[in-house]
Amino acid sequence: MSGLKSVPLSGARRSDGGGDAITQGRLVDREVDLELDCDVVVVGSGASGAAVAHELTAAGQRVIVLEEGGYFRPEQYGAMRPSETLRHLFRDGGLTFVLGVGDSPMVNMTMGRCVGGSSVLTGGVCFRIPGSILAGWHAMGLTMFTEEALEPAYQAVERATHIEEVPIQMRSQSTLAFERGARRLGYELKPMRRNTLGCDGCGRCNFGCPHQAKLSVDIAYLPGALAGGARLVSDCRVDTILTHGERAVGVTGRLYNGGGLRKPGSHFRVRARRVVMAAGAYNTPGVLRRLGIGRQSGQLGRNMTVHPAFRMMARFDRELNGWKGALQSAFSDAYEHERITLTALYVPPGVLAATMKGIGPEHVEKARGVPRLSIFGGMLHDDPGGQLHHLLGRTFSTYRMSARDREAMVRITEVMAETYFAAGAEQVYLPILGMDPVRSMDDLRRIDLRRIPAKRFECSSQHPLGTTRMGVSPAHSVIDPNGACWELEELFVVDGGIVPSSLGVNPQQAIMTLATRIAWHLRERPLPKS
Amino acid sequence: MPTSPPIDPSSGVPASELTLPPRLHRPRAVARALAVAECLFMSEAGPPPAERLTWLGRELDDFLERSGPDGRTGYLAALFALSLLAPLVGGQPRSLAAMPLEVRAQVLSRVEQGFASGLLLAVKAMLCIIYYEEAGAAQEIGFDGRCLVDSQAASERGQA
Numbered sequence: 308m309s310g311l312k313s314v315p316l317s318g319a320r321r322s323d324g325g326g327d328a329i330t331q332g333r334l335v336d337r338e339v340d341l342e343l344d345c346d347v348v349v350v351g352s353g354a355s356g357a358a359v360a361h362e363l364t365a366a367g368q369r370v371i372v373l374e375e376g377g378y379f380r381p382e383q384y385g386a387m388r389p390s391e392t393l394r395h396l397f398r399d400g401g402l403t404f405v406l407g408v409g410d411s412p413m414v415n416m417t418m419g420r421c422v423g424g425s426s427v428l429t430g431g432v433c434f435r436i437p438g439s440i441l442a443g444w445h446a447m448g449l450t451m452f453t454e455e456a457l458e459p460a461y462q463a464v465e466r467a468t469h470i471e472e473v474p475i476q477m478r479s480q481s482t483l484a485f486e487r488g489a490r491r492l493g494y495e496l497k498p499m500r501r502n503t504l505g506c507d508g509c510g511r512c513n514f515g516c517p518h519q520a521k522l523s524v525d526i527a528y529l530p531g532a533l534a535g536g537a538r539l540v541s542d543c544r545v546d547t548i549l550t551h552g553e554r555a556v557g558v559t560g561r562l563y564n565g566g567g568l569r570k571p572g573s574h575f576r577v578r579a580r581r582v583v584m585a586a587g588a589y590n591t592p593g594v595l596r597r598l599g600i601g602r603q604s605g606q607l608g609r610n611m612t613v614h615p616a617f618r619m620m621a622r623f624d625r626e627l628n629g630w631k632g633a634l635q636s637a638f639s640d641a642y643e644h645e646r647i648t649l650t651a652l653y654v655p656p657g658v659l660a661a662t663m664k665g666i667g668p669e670h671v672e673k674a675r676g677v678p679r680l681s682i683f684g685g686m687l688h689d690d691p692g693g694q695l696h697h698l699l700g701r702t703f704s705t706y707r708m709s710a711r712d713r714e715a716m717v718r719i720t721e722v723m724a725e726t727y728f729a730a731g732a733e734q735v736y737l738p739i740l741g742m743d744p745v746r747s748m749d750d751l752r753r754i755d756l757r758r759i760p761a762k763r764f765e766c767s768s769q770h771p772l773g774t775t776r777m778g779v780s781p782a783h784s785v786i787d788p789n790g791a792c793w794e795l796e797e798l799f800v801v802d803g804g805i806v807p808s809s810l811g812v813n814p815q816q817a818i819m820t821l822a823t824r825i826a827w828h829l830r831e832r833p834l835p836k837s
Numbered sequence: 838m839p840t841s842p843p844i845d846p847s848s849g850v851p852a853s854e855l856t857l858p859p860r861l862h863r864p865r866a867v868a869r870a871l872a873v874a875e876c877l878f879m880s881e882a883g884p885p886p887a888e889r890l891t892w893l894g895r896e897l898d899d900f901l902e903r904s905g906p907d908g909r910t911g912y913l914a915a916l917f918a919l920s921l922l923a924p925l926v927g928g929q930p931r932s933l934a935a936m937p938l939e940v941r942a943q944v945l946s947r948v949e950q951g952f953a954s955g956l957l958l959a960v961k962a963m964l965c966i967i968y969y970e971e972a973g974a975a976q977e978i979g980f981d982g983r984c985l986v987d988s989q990a991a992s993e994r995g996q997a
Contacts, residue, residue: 329848380849388970389985390900390963395850400904402911402959413955420905509984517984630982656980661958661965664949667942671880671978674969678979701907741954762955 328533329422331378332542332562332575341540341562341575345371346834348558348579350545350594353424354815355801355822356585357524357532358464362826364535368834371538371577372529373558375586376421378541381526384427384515389655392514396421396428403589405613405693405768411708412716412766414613418589422541423525425587425769426815430512430635430652431501431521433470434812435461436820439643443808448779451788460823464816468502468527473636477508481629481681482637482651484621488730494641499651501635502527502815510630510653524819543575547597548582548798554835555582555798558594580834581797583790585822588771588804592695593702595775600785600794607785610776611693612809613706613768615716616686618652619723620659621732622744626678629653646688646712647719648811653682662765664741681727685719687712688811691773704771708761716764717756724751738765770814775804790825797835801825857895862902866913867894869920872934874964876941878974884938889971896967915959922953 335341347363349356352374360372377395384396393401398420405414419425436457444452464470475498478486486496506512506520519526533539542563549557557578565572584591592601592608601607630653639649659682660674690709695702708716724735725748734744735751740763745751778784781793786805792798801822803814810817861867871894878885901909923933927944936944948957968974975986 331848331850377850378848383849390896390967390970393966394900394903398905399908399911400900402904402908402963404911510982511984514985626979628981630980630985655966655969655985656975656978656982657966657969658962660969660978661962666945666949667876667879667938668881669946670877674965674978740958741949741951765958 328538329378330538330540332540333377333564335562335564335573337564337572340573343371343575343577345369345538345577345579347371347581347583347829348373348577349583349585350558351424351585351587351590351802352422352524352529352539353419353585353587353802354426354524354818355803356583357423357426357528358819358822359583359585359801359826359829360532360537361467361528362823363829364532364537366830369536370532371540371579372532373543373545373560373577374422374539374541375544375590376419376424376541378422378539381516381519384421385517385519387515389511389514389657392428396515405704405706407762408705408707410713410761411692411706412615412761412764414615414706414766414768416589416613416704416768416771418587418769418771422539423523423529426523427515427525428513429523429769429813429815431503432635432650432813433468433500433502433816434810436810436817437812440808440810447807449777449788449807457820457824460820460827461816463823464819468522468524468819469504470500470502470816471504472498472500473633474498477506477633478636478651479508479510479629479632479653480627481653482632482683484623484627484681484730484732485651485683485726486637488726488728489639489641491729492726494639496637496639496651499635499638501633506633508631508633510632510634511655512634540575544571545586545594548594548795549576549578550598550795554796556580558582580837581799581829583829584798584800585802587802588774589695589702589704591800591802591804592774593697595785595792596697598795600792603781603794604783604785606776606783608695608774610691610773611695611704611706612689612691612772613693614686614770614809614811615689615708615712615766616684616768617716617719617723617738617764617766618654618662618682618684619720619727619738620662620736621681621727621730622676622734622736623679623681623731624733627681628678629681630656642718642722643811645718646715646811647722648686648688649723650684650686652684663736664743681730681732683723683726685723686811687715687719689809691809693771695774713761714757716761720756721751724748739763740765770803772803772806772809772814775800776807777805778807789828799825799829857899861895861898863898863913866901866916867898868934869916870894870897870960870964872941873919873945873960874968876938876945877961877964878968879938879942885974889968889974892971893964893968897963900963900967912959912963915956919948919953919956919960922956923948926951926953
């Protein structure tokens with residue numbers, strides 16, 4: 308880093324690189340290294356980082372937000388096809404896999420890599436942290452997390468992101484079909500809550516809302532922070548946290564202006580009085596690890612929960628055109644006691660067609676049945692079986708599913724299939740690779756799901772959590788209940804990594820709420836002298 | 838409630854970076870993928886139109902170029918492994934691309950039933966995601982979700 312030029316942030320951009328508020332690292336001259344200065348540097352612009360930047364800027368602190376991914380305007384990503392969104396806004400094009408260890412499924416884990424992070428790419432689903440989860444946290448000693456204590460932060464997030472119930476009339480025919488089966492089996496669907504305003508139910512929120520009706524953090528939080536004086540640098544990868552004695556004093560890394568993701572370009576250094584890591588549960592541990600943080604507890608990168616999710620499809624005797632309606636409009640907690648949450652969803656026709664067995668005419672015939680398909684998802688409140696590993700500068704992960712989760716995975720399959728048959732489905736496609744659809748409950752009973760290797764189950768995840776978990780003792784956790792790293796002063800972590808257990812529900816609101824709570828704490832905590 | 842952004846409306850990734858490149862970055866990999874695609878999307882009327890496969894190839898190439906090193910490496914590895922395994926599984930002494938369509942379909946069906954079904958799914962998934970975004974392909978399966986297929990809006994995405 309010697310020979311760094313000191314360049315004011317606004318002077319480092321080219322004329323087409325955005326306003327003063329945003330510097331796109333990819334457009335910075337390759338000959339120019341950046342040296343920046345602020346009160347608080349926030350690494351990551353997703354749900355947690357944007358919320359923290361918003362709160363601290365409002366408190367008058369000079370904030371710089373760093374984002375590894377690119378900056379796409381909502382009208383840009385809103386006009387993309389799903390595969391374009393995958394290549395431009397998702398990490399690894401949506402092809403990140405968690406390696407199943409032992410009898411565990413391979414998990415396709417999708418994460419955002421863009422300004423706004425994964426919040427741009429969710430279905431907008433928002434849940435408060437369930438009471439049963441908070442009770443579990445209390446058993447870990449985290450007694451400060453009560454519903455009353457969290458209420459102000461919940462309300463702040465709900466106001467900022469406009470969390471509202473999805474009206475019943477926005478349910479798709481796909482969701483209504485599943486609901487009929489649920490009613491016949493004696494359980495109900497409840498309306499989902501989402502961060503939306505003016506949604507018309509075009510069914511593609513998880514590839515970036517085309518109408519700016521989903522108030523992801525690039526719409527709900529970052530504009531306010533930038534208007535208040537925060538600065539954002541996109542296309543930059545943070546490699547190291549700078550330290551002075553026992554204190555974090557900034558970060559360094561590389562800009563992606565070298566011609567591709569494998570060729571980082573010029574260097575940057577941000578000096579800050581406080582460092583906030585918000586790069587996500589998958590990425591933050593790698594940066595902390597380079598400093599040796601986590602050795603004390605041995606917990607860094609461990610305890611990862613992923614909410615393993617399984618998608619069930621059923622074919623009906625009539626067209627449902629399930630893409631018409633809200634993507635995620637309803638859920639059921641009827642099986643919460645079995646650690647299962649059922650959620651409505653829809654996915655692009657290509658994804659549906661891909662997961663159905665068949666090549667050539669058989670495939671085409673099944674693809675022509677897409678309008679008659681209903682889809683529903685089941686998500687598991689899992690045990691912490693995941694772990695991050697680092698090799699040659701890259702992060703990869705493994706997941707060992709617990710025995711009870713293995714059993715719950717089978718239960719999800721049984722419950723959803725039974726619901727669909729109760730709804731009158733002609734065929735049900737189990738989430739098992741290479742398996743023909745089943746035509747009745749008797750067919751299903753003839754299949755011993757427990758003997759099918761877990762690796763044949765088609766499993767996905769959008770919710771890595773817990774890799775920098777918070778706790779009340781440095782012996783068992785990486786950060787304290789206020790987000791402070793036990794092992795380095797002025798280093799805070801606010802992303803999903805801090806969540807000390809699986810939530811069993813979509814974590815977006817929980818992450819924003821916990822980050823807001825930590826930001827309020829930081830707001831009151833005096834900044835150290837430079 | 839959100840406040841109005843102070844962002845220069847001309848900012849964001851330049852439109853030139855969102856358009857397809859004129860030449861393929863990975864012609865061999867694309868050829869392998871199209872050998873699978875040609876028979877995967879073959880109906881009783883025959884293989885899909887050549888121009889649609891060409892479009893699919895260019896889109897896949899662009900996807901691989903932009904999706905990041907880890908995702909790209911994973912996909913290319915799956916594609917390569919499939920091209921090696923398929924002839925072995927099918928007992929065919931020739932590459933996948935050199936097999937007649939009917940034989941290729943039988944071989945891939947056998948792969949799909951066996952231990953390498955995950956490899957085929959990985960390859961098939963991305964091909965399907967892209968293929969059914971093409972307006973004609975979507976129409977053929979009765980899909981009219983305007984936000985999810987190649988639309989006028991998508992083609993004008995950089996000009997907004």
